[in-house]
Amino acid sequence: MEGAEPVNKKLAAALSGGAVLVLALSGCSSDDGNEKLDAWAKQVCDDLQPQAKKIAAANSAIQKETSDNSTPEEVQKTDAAAFQDMSDAYKAIGAAVTKAGAPDVENGEQKQQDAVKELNTISSSYASLRKQVDDLDTKDQAKFADGLKEIATELDKLSQSGNDALTRLEEGEVGQAMAKQDTCKSASSTPTATQG
8 A cells, every 4th residue: 555654654643742742731840839839730730641652652653653554544444543542631631730720830720721721622632533434435545545644634733733722731840740650651751753
């Protein structure tokens, strides 16, 4: 299946950019200690870890499908499942940040709301990509490859755009508190593909 294979590689590269966004949820410094903030960070990190694993697994599934000599049907099935998993994972991370409440920092509530809104938007974007993959015509190889190309472009935009509010949520004390949590450390060490 020559036509779609290089495109699916592009898809995998774009996808890995998106996965990096969640794994960015851990910094690498420590602070003097703010118990409320540490407790908040622990709760978010504990909830985040299984979702980061789910995103990394979805990412791997798409990459594996690119390296095999897969049929359009197999690519479609794998990509659709991966996008659904990513959509669910981002939604769950949004719910985790909502459940944890606002972090005990300046403008914590605004940062939390912005991050949740962004996570939900990312979740919807992946759900929409899943629908696009489901709608691709697997009988026509050229059309299928073109469709994948469009999805890869959307994915690229998604991985570029998605982390402003998350970055703001994690800056300063919040990031430092999260960096101290074992579950965030292990979430960030999940292997991801290099961006192509």
